Amino acid sequence: MEFQFQFDWQAAIDSIPFLIKGIPYTLLISFGGLLIGFALGIFFGLLSINKKWFLRWPATAYIEIFRGTPILVQVLFIFYGLPDLIGGPIDPLTAGIAAIALNSGAYISEVVRGGVQSIDKGQTEAGLSLGLSRTQTFWSVVWPQAFRRMIPPLGNQAIVSIKDTSLFSVIGVGELVRQGQIYIANTFTAFEVYFVVAILYLAITLSLSIILRFVERRGLASV
Amino acid sequence: MTQIVKMKGMNKYFGKLHVLKDIDLTVEQGEVVVIIGASGSGKSTLIRCVNGLEEYESGTLEVDGQHLAPKSGNPKSLAEIRKEVGMVFQQFNLFPHLTVKKNIMLAPQKVKDAPETVANATAERLLNRVGIGNQADKYPSQLSGGQQQRVAIARALAMEPRLMLFDEPTSALDPEMIGEVLDVMRELAKEGMTMMVVTHEMGFAREVADRVIYIHEGAIVEQGKPHDVFDNPQNERTQAFLSRVLAH
Numbered sequence: 001m002e003f004q005f006q007f008d009w010q011a012a013i014d015s016i017p018f019l020i021k022g023i024p025y026t027l028l029i030s031f032g033g034l035l036i037g038f039a040l041g042i043f044f045g046l047l048s049i050n051k052k053w054f055l056r057w058p059a060t061a062y063i064e065i066f067r068g069t070p071i072l073v074q075v076l077f078i079f080y081g082l083p084d085l086i087g088g089p090i091d092p093l094t095a096g097i098a099a100i101a102l103n104s105g106a107y108i109s110e111v112v113r114g115g116v117q118s119i120d121k122g123q124t125e126a127g128l129s130l131g132l133s134r135t136q137t138f139w140s141v142v143w144p145q146a147f148r149r150m151i152p153p154l155g156n157q158a159i160v161s162i163k164d165t166s167l168f169s170v171i172g173v174g175e176l177v178r179q180g181q182i183y184i185a186n187t188f189t190a191f192e193v194y195f196v197v198a199i200l201y202l203a204i205t206l207s208l209s210i211i212l213r214f215v216e217r218r219g220l221a222s223v
Numbered sequence: 224m225t226q227i228v229k230m231k232g233m234n235k236y237f238g239k240l241h242v243l244k245d246i247d248l249t250v251e252q253g254e255v256v257v258i259i260g261a262s263g264s265g266k267s268t269l270i271r272c273v274n275g276l277e278e279y280e281s282g283t284l285e286v287d288g289q290h291l292a293p294k295s296g297n298p299k300s301l302a303e304i305r306k307e308v309g310m311v312f313q314q315f316n317l318f319p320h321l322t323v324k325k326n327i328m329l330a331p332q333k334v335k336d337a338p339e340t341v342a343n344a345t346a347e348r349l350l351n352r353v354g355i356g357n358q359a360d361k362y363p364s365q366l367s368g369g370q371q372q373r374v375a376i377a378r379a380l381a382m383e384p385r386l387m388l389f390d391e392p393t394s395a396l397d398p399e400m401i402g403e404v405l406d407v408m409r410e411l412a413k414e415g416m417t418m419m420v421v422t423h424e425m426g427f428a429r430e431v432a433d434r435v436i437y438i439h440e441g442a443i444v445e446q447g448k449p450h451d452v453f454d455n456p457q458n459e460r461t462q463a464f465l466s467r468v469l470a471h
Contacts, residue, residue: 125276126316126375130330131306131382140329144320 005191012192015183019196022179026204029093029175030162033100037161038154040101041108048113059109066106072167075099079171092173096165104161111153115146155212159205166201176200225252226285227386227417228273233282235268235441242268243279244442250386255418257428257449260438261464266421269438270388273419274308275301287385306334309379313391315371317363317378323350324359327378334382342381349377353407369400373407380411387411389420425468429453437461 047059066074079095090098119142127137169178180197184190228250235243242265250256258266271277273286284291287307289300318326327346331337337345350356353373355366363371372392379387389408393401405427412418412431422428428435429449436446437458445452445461453469456462 120314120316122312122314122316123318126310126312126318129274129276129305129308129310129388130378131302131334132330133302136333140333141318145318148320 007195008189008192011187011189012196015180015187015189015193015196018183019176019179019193019200022174022176023200023204025093025173025175025178026162026165029096029100029165029168029173030158032097033165034104034158034161036097036101037104037108037157040105041112044105045109045112046116048109049116063106063109066102067110071099071103071164072170074103075168075171092168092171095171096168096173096175099168100161100164103164104157107157107160108154111150111157112146114153115150116142118149119145151212151216155208155216158208158212162204162208163201226250227252227287228419229283229285230272231283233272233279233284235265235272235277235279242441243272244440246282246443248436248443250417250419252385252417253415254433255412255416255420255431256434256436257420257422257432258436258438259422259425259428259464259468264438265441266438267390270310270390270419270421273386273388274305274310276310306382307385308388309382309384309386310388311372311375311379311390311392313394315363315368315375315395317371317375319363322360322362323355323366323374326363326374327381330378331381345381346377349380350374352380353377354403367400368396369403372396372400372404376404376407376411386417386419389418389422391421391423393422393424423468425453425465437464439464 044059044062047055048063050056050059075095078098079090079092082095083089123141123145124137127141128134132140165173165175166177168175169181172178176197180193184193187193226249228248230246230248233243233246234241246269248269258269260266268277272279272284275291278295279293281293286304289303291297291300291304317323318329321329324343324346327349328337328339328342331342331345332339347356347359350359353376355370355373358366358370358374363374366374376387376392392408393404396404401424405424408418408420408427409431420428420432432449434446435449435452436443437452437456437460438444439460445456445458452461453465456465
């Protein structure tokens with residue numbers, strides 16, 4: 001018996017139009033989620049370095065919970081579990097965006113905390129000594145410098161979150177992997193299709209890396 | 224004469240460490256007070272109390288008519304004091320993300336709501352005054368240490384302070400740049416600015432100070448006119464300190 005596998009280029013090419021339909025969902029879930037995650041990250045990240053324990057404690061709890069549990073469990077919990085609590089279904093897209101938001105928010109909180117804490121205390125002292133309020137000092141002196149240092153880890157988180165959306169095929173969001181699964185169910189060309197799926201993820205993450213390098217270089221040039 | 228700074232029986236602790244001991248000190252308007260003492264003697268802590276960067280535990284402190292209570296103090300008087308008191312730091316603490324000019328414009332715009340054109344004109348005038356008018360659009364990291372410290376002085380002056388605090392302004396500088404910063408400070412003193420200066424530059428103290436204060440382990444042990452303190456110190460700890468720093 002002879003077995004010879006041959007990569008079917010035609011099958012790969014044929015799958016592209018169908019697979020590409022998943023990209024808007026992948027991008028919507030990841031960037032929608034990341035945008036909310038960034039807001040959560042600023043909020044909880046700043047709370048986590050507050051002097052008052054009753055502000056710090058809930059932030060730490062949030063960070064530990066969403067960093068310490070798998071995102072797959074989180075999205076299953078939101079999609080299958082939460083409807084029992086709120087008494088109505090949640091659509092898969094919303095569940096996906098929520099999962100990315102909450103999960104990336106926890107990691108971004110740590111990025112924000114680290115970024116802010118890395119700025120020398122002398123900067124705050126200089127701001128205060130000039131008569132700026134604590135709030136003014138933070139937003140015009142500390143934050144712009146901290147944000148610049150946060151760009152590389154934020155980019156890292158964006159890439160992680162984009163890839164995390166591939167797990168959401170389990171709740172039936174028509175993102176890249178889900179599209180691939182549907183296509184394979186009809187054509188049985190798993191090797192070719194997952195190969196194309198992988199290439200499409202790579203295309204997204206590489207574009208992002210390139211954009212980030214550019215932003216980083218411009219940001220650093222002015223420091 | 225108006226007293227800009229009045230300290231009475233001020234005590235400060237870092238944990239168990241008693242860093243300022245019963246400090247009584249007044250600074251008159253227009254006076255240049257230079258504070259000398261060994262590292263860790265509490266001289267920086269003393270001037271950092273004046274604008275509330277450090278809290279103190281007991282005693283009273285009055286700056287430009289505003290009472291700054293022990294512990295956190297009254298936030299309103301703290302804000303008022305900081306508007307009137309400029310500070311220059313050992314490490315310059317310029318804002319690295321802003322150009323030199325924007326460094327100077329920030330506080331007038333944010334704190335005094337100065338229009339951009341006014342703040343801009345002030346910044347240019349002050350940069351010329353400290354001799355670096357041609358560097359306005361550079362970032363701090365593109366300047367030498369001496370230039371950076373002169374920008375820091377200009378930045379503090381932009382708020383038109385009634386009192387300037389200098390916390391070892393030349394200690395982080397290469398030797399060849401110390402002179403240019405001291406020159407600016409000398410000019411400022413000549414123009415009548417009230418100044419409290421913590422420094423190791425004994426030549427500057429002797430020449431510019433109206434009064435020299437020697438601090439030892441958190442207490443003022445001697446003060447007086449520069450030539451009295453330097454040439455005829457009464458306290459033996461002052462004598463010991465001066466013989467160490469003036470020997471070389």
